[in-house]
Amino acid sequence: MSDKMHIKLNVNGEDHEFLAEPRDLLIYALREKLNITGPHVGCDTSHCGACTVTVDGKSVKSCTMFVAQANGAEITTIEGIGQPDALHVLQESFREHHGLQCGFCTPGMITRATKLLEENANPTEEEVRFGMAGNICRCTGYQNIVKSILAVASELNSAKEAAQ
Amino acid sequence: MNDLTPDREERSAGLKGLGCSRKRVEDARFTQGKGNYVDDVKLPGMLHGDFVRSPYAHARVVSVNKDAALALDGVVAVLTAEDLAPLNLHWMPTLAGDKQMVLADGKVLFQGQEVAFVVARDRYVAADAVELVEVEYEELPVITDPFESLKSDVVLREDLAGQTEGPHGPRKHHNHIFTWEQGDETATNQVLDGAEVVATESMYYHRTHPCPLETCGSVASMDKVNGKLTLWGTFQAPHVVRTVASLLSGIEEHNIRVISPDIGGGFGNKVGVYPGYVCSIVASIVTGQPVKWVEDRMENLMSTAFARDYWMTGKIAATKEGKITGLHCHVTADHGGFDACADPTKFPAGFMNICTGSYDIPVAYLGVDGVYTNKAPGGVSYRCSFRVTEAVYFIERMIEVLAIELNMDAAELRRINFIKKEQFPYQSALGWEYDSGDYHTAWDKALKTVDYEGLRKEQADRVEAFKRGETRKLMGVGLSFFTEIVGAGPVKNCDILGMGMFDSCEIRIHPTGSAVARLGTISQGQGHATTFAQILASEIGLSADSITIEEGDTDTAPYGLGTYGSRSTPVAGAAAAMAGRKIRAKAQMIAAYLLEVHDDDVEFDVDRFAVKGAPERFKTMKDIAYAAYNQAIPGLEPGLEAVSYYDPPNMTYPFGAYVCVMDIDVDTGVPEIRRFYALDDCGTRINPMIIEGQVHGGLTEALAVALGQEISYDKMGNVKTGTLMDFFLPTAWEVPNYETDYTVTPSPHHPIGAKGVGESPHVGGVPCFSNAVQDAFRAFGLRHTNMPHDHWRIWQTANDLGLHE
Numbered sequence: 001m002s003d004k005m006h007i008k009l010n011v012n013g014e015d016h017e018f019l020a021e022p023r024d025l026l027i028y029a030l031r032e033k034l035n036i037t038g039p040h041v042g043c044d045t046s047h048c049g050a051c052t053v054t055v056d057g058k059s060v061k062s063c064t065m066f067v068a069q070a071n072g073a074e075i076t077t078i079e080g081i082g083q084p085d086a087l088h089v090l091q092e093s094f095r096e097h098h099g100l101q102c103g104f105c106t107p108g109m110i111t112r113a114t115k116l117l118e119e120n121a122n123p124t125e126e127e128v129r130f131g132m133a134g135n136i137c138r139c140t141g142y143q144n145i146v147k148s149i150l151a152v153a154s155e156l157n158s159a160k161e162a163a164q
Numbered sequence: 165m166n167d168l169t170p171d172r173e174e175r176s177a178g179l180k181g182l183g184c185s186r187k188r189v190e191d192a193r194f195t196q197g198k199g200n201y202v203d204d205v206k207l208p209g210m211l212h213g214d215f216v217r218s219p220y221a222h223a224r225v226v227s228v229n230k231d232a233a234l235a236l237d238g239v240v241a242v243l244t245a246e247d248l249a250p251l252n253l254h255w256m257p258t259l260a261g262d263k264q265m266v267l268a269d270g271k272v273l274f275q276g277q278e279v280a281f282v283v284a285r286d287r288y289v290a291a292d293a294v295e296l297v298e299v300e301y302e303e304l305p306v307i308t309d310p311f312e313s314l315k316s317d318v319v320l321r322e323d324l325a326g327q328t329e330g331p332h333g334p335r336k337h338h339n340h341i342f343t344w345e346q347g348d349e350t351a352t353n354q355v356l357d358g359a360e361v362v363a364t365e366s367m368y369y370h371r372t373h374p375c376p377l378e379t380c381g382s383v384a385s386m387d388k389v390n391g392k393l394t395l396w397g398t399f400q401a402p403h404v405v406r407t408v409a410s411l412l413s414g415i416e417e418h419n420i421r422v423i424s425p426d427i428g429g430g431f432g433n434k435v436g437v438y439p440g441y442v443c444s445i446v447a448s449i450v451t452g453q454p455v456k457w458v459e460d461r462m463e464n465l466m467s468t469a470f471a472r473d474y475w476m477t478g479k480i481a482a483t484k485e486g487k488i489t490g491l492h493c494h495v496t497a498d499h500g501g502f503d504a505c506a507d508p509t510k511f512p513a514g515f516m517n518i519c520t521g522s523y524d525i526p527v528a529y530l531g532v533d534g535v536y537t538n539k540a541p542g543g544v545s546y547r548c549s550f551r552v553t554e555a556v557y558f559i560e561r562m563i564e565v566l567a568i569e570l571n572m573d574a575a576e577l578r579r580i581n582f583i584k585k586e587q588f589p590y591q592s593a594l595g596w597e598y599d600s601g602d603y604h605t606a607w608d609k610a611l612k613t614v615d616y617e618g619l620r621k622e623q624a625d626r627v628e629a630f631k632r633g634e635t636r637k638l639m640g641v642g643l644s645f646f647t648e649i650v651g652a653g654p655v656k657n658c659d660i661l662g663m664g665m666f667d668s669c670e671i672r673i674h675p676t677g678s679a680v681a682r683l684g685t686i687s688q689g690q691g692h693a694t695t696f697a698q699i700l701a702s703e704i705g706l707s708a709d710s711i712t713i714e715e716g717d718t719d720t721a722p723y724g725l726g727t728y729g730s731r732s733t734p735v736a737g738a739a740a741a742m743a744g745r746k747i748r749a750k751a752q753m754i755a756a757y758l759l760e761v762h763d764d765d766v767e768f769d770v771d772r773f774a775v776k777g778a779p780e781r782f783k784t785m786k787d788i789a790y791a792a793y794n795q796a797i798p799g800l801e802p803g804l805e806a807v808s809y810y811d812p813p814n815m816t817y818p819f820g821a822y823v824c825v826m827d828i829d830v831d832t833g834v835p836e837i838r839r840f841y842a843l844d845d846c847g848t849r850i851n852p853m854i855i856e857g858q859v860h861g862g863l864t865e866a867l868a869v870a871l872g873q874e875i876s877y878d879k880m881g882n883v884k885t886g887t888l889m890d891f892f893l894p895t896a897w898e899v900p901n902y903e904t905d906y907t908v909t910p911s912p913h914h915p916i917g918a919k920g921v922g923e924s925p926h927v928g929g930v931p932c933f934s935n936a937v938q939d940a941f942r943a944f945g946l947r948h949t950n951m952p953h954d955h956w957r958i959w960q961t962a963n964d965l966g967l968h969e
């Protein structure tokens with residue numbers, strides 16, 4: 001084991017400082033050091049996306065990044081996306097359209113979807129399916145996840161149009 | 165008062181009871197990342213456990229040296245079979261009546277088998293220590309083929325050597341587990357011998373894995389001060405785990421509390437009892453600290469229960485007109501190193517004897533031989549009732565093969581052989597009593613919706629165009645009609661380790677008219693907290709929003725047998741309805757007392773009891789609840805509570821008609837699903853939104869199994885598909901949109917007529933996808949080819965048929 005490193009992260013708007021080994025993965029730092037357990041672990045090969053968080057504005061599979069690589073970064077997890085009394089539209093939409101079942105993939109799905117809609121505000125169904133292909137769900141068959149995301153996109157777009 | 169009374173319909177809608185697409189109460193916490201899964205459990209002083217696993221599929225364990233591991237800073241203990249033996253915990257019973265090593269006792273029987281359990285300060289130290297445990301192995305000959313196993317001199321299970329009698333009868337060979345026979349073989353053979361037409365086919369239903377997104381795990385905490393053990397874990401049957409833990413450990417059952425927190429999908433993977441659970445308990449007892457064990461994905465795919473692995477041979481007899489006269493089925497079942505099948509005790513091949521399917525087949529025979537090999541143990545029902553997926557795949561392939569033999573349309577062949585509506589309850593040749601069904605109506609609706617005739621016409625045109633060289637894509641029309649058998653089950657038939665498979669519900673109504681209900685089941689994503697409240701709302705007249713559902717804590721929930729095999733709605737759902745009716749019966753007496761009339765003079769009306777003939781005189785269930793706690797009512801105890809243990813009189817038999825339209829590129833082997841239509845009949849529909857979600861999910865798992873998902877081994881017994889790089893889980897990109905539809909044929913014996921739906925789409929989906937692929941090649945002479953139909957295999961099929969020339 002090597003010496004510990006001094007890590008600073010801003011997670012969901014809060015500053016954290018702690019010691020970590022160079023080999024510590026971001027996902028375990030979040031889950032086990034900071035008790036942010038929304039992001040989950042579903043594989044060991046960067047396939048499932050259950051661990052998806054946003055690091056400095058980009059979707060990242062946090063099982064595939066050392067916490068040392070994230071030093072100094074701004075991170076958003078599912079816990080920072082909405083609040084109980086002010087849910088994010090995607091959180092509402094997943095519930096409305098039954099876009100989740102066991103809920104294990106959901107934090108990663110919603111976190112990824114927030115970025116997807118920033119990258120492409122008006123996606124086609126194909127673009128949603130392609131843009132979400134890094135996140136695996138074993139329960140829903142994706143149909144209602146896609147529906148949840150498309151519903152938000154069209155809601156946001158009609159709001160935008162109305163504003164113009 | 166009177167004119168303020170909302171009309172009946174409005175009151176009924178306000179309850180959000182049966183038939184309402186109520187939004188899920190679970191979603192608030194899941195969408196905010198506030199689920200509580202086993203890996204989220206964190207206790208003061210908690211240690212982490214990790215396994216040393218065998219790299220060999222068959223080997224003697226010569227020695228285990230723990231010194232280097234124990235010397236590592238942060239390592240607290242390393243357990244081997246030797247450490248567990250004095251506690252008699254080095255082996256454990258399996259649900260199928262066999263026993264299984266918890267930690268390798270002298271030898272290993274499959275790659276990935278648990279050899280030692282390392283306990284350390286954190287997961288990183290534990291993983292380091294695993295590398296430091298030195299195990300010396302002596303390799304033994306490996307057998308991965310069950311047919312070879314039955315001929316081999318190599319004795320896989322030395323602990324059973326010389327035992328000619330197993331838990332399910334005689335063993336024919338040292339690697340043989342059981343023979344299970346149903347039906348009348350002599351009569352079946354007579355029919356086959358005299359038949360006008362006989363179609364014969366052998367098929368392999370490959371080994372696969374349920375692979376829920378969350379792997380298996382547990383946290384054990386032994387409190388040595390008060391002698392209590394608390395165990396959190398991914399358990400589909402928490403009470404069974406408590407009983408097994410008590411029997412194994414000698415800790416009295418009241419001193420064990422088992423908690424299934426939120427479960428990230430199960431699909432059968434979390435029914436069995438795994439060595440990791442046992443080791444976490446022992447480690448906590450030994451160290452006096454809480455111990456967590458959570459497997460990683462590779463461990464999950466390599467060691468915890470697989471599904472399927474059935475070699476099936478069928479013979480089906482028919483008249484020239486296509487009327488089926490008999491069916492013969494033999495299965496060689498590969499159970500791996502231990503028989504750890506999650507089947508009810510009396511059915512070593514589960515409900516494989518539903519293999520006559522939806523057809524009126526007068527005579528039939530089924531024989532199953534279970535065999536040991538050097539593969540992972542198990543045999544769980546992956547999103548199906550025990551072995552029903554295999555049975556339905558078998559019959560739905562046999563029908564297709566018979567259609568080819570008869571040169572007949574496969575839809576028509578099904579139609580003329582369906583059990584007719586008036587034949588229900590129908591006694592099948594292999595011993596089941598189908599409760600209700602209307603197959604012809606469902607089939608006709610499905611074929612009409614997809615314009616079946618039009619599809620066949622288009623397909624024929626496509627074949628011609630292909631032959632003319634105008635296209636390289638063939639078109640397949642996949643059909644399947646399935647009958648599931650779910651809701652295990654009547655105690656007289658079904659038990660697990662001797663415990664009858666009833667289920668239970670306990671309801672407490674609070675004075676202010678809200679309620680809590682606890683059940684012996686556990687949701688893994690099915691939305692029980694939402695749907696059970698709906699069943700109760702309709703029964704007791706309180707809004708579903710005022711009813712909390714709790715499951716998964718053995719200290720509070722009544723004893724139940726858990727959730728798998730689509731049994732929650734058929735069994736626990738029935739228990740909920742029955743408990744609700746007990747509440748209602750007492751409420752009726754309270755209402756009559758309050759209204760000063762005789763008990764028989766009040767009647768239940770949605771959310772209240774009203775005086776017969778005078779609906780303006782009533783007491784709402786809320787009024788009644790309050791009175792139950794605040795008034796002394798002569799002859800009645802205070803309070804309003806009920807508990808019901810429900811032993812179903814029969815299983816339920818959901819069914820469905822599926823059609824898949826597929827285009828297949830013969831040069832790349834890529835199938836493109838153009839359309840998938842699924843009609844399900846699950847009896848009374850509790851929450852249509854949730855049913856639809858279950859159908860989407862089940863179909864997607866069916867797509868995976870049919871088109872690529874497989875646990876495969878090389879000759880050395882190495883798992884070739886042990887990570888998500890090789891084990892196919894479809895993403896949003898590979899999955900189509902599905903069309904769902906339904907008919908409603910209630911179960912006559914279930915209190916609310918519901919049948920269960922979670923697994924139907926998987927059971928019916930697999931043969932439908934597979935039939936679509938195979939149907940595309942029917943015009944070129946294909947009779948049968950085994951799943952999974954991945955791109956390479958489809959290309960190979962096309963190549964074998966000479967379509968690349």
Ligand code: FES
Nearest residue numbers: 042046048049063
């Ligand atoms: S845990 Fe599967 S991609 Fe990160």
Ligand code: FES
Nearest residue numbers: 101105137138139
């Ligand atoms: S909801 Fe269970 S994995 Fe997606």
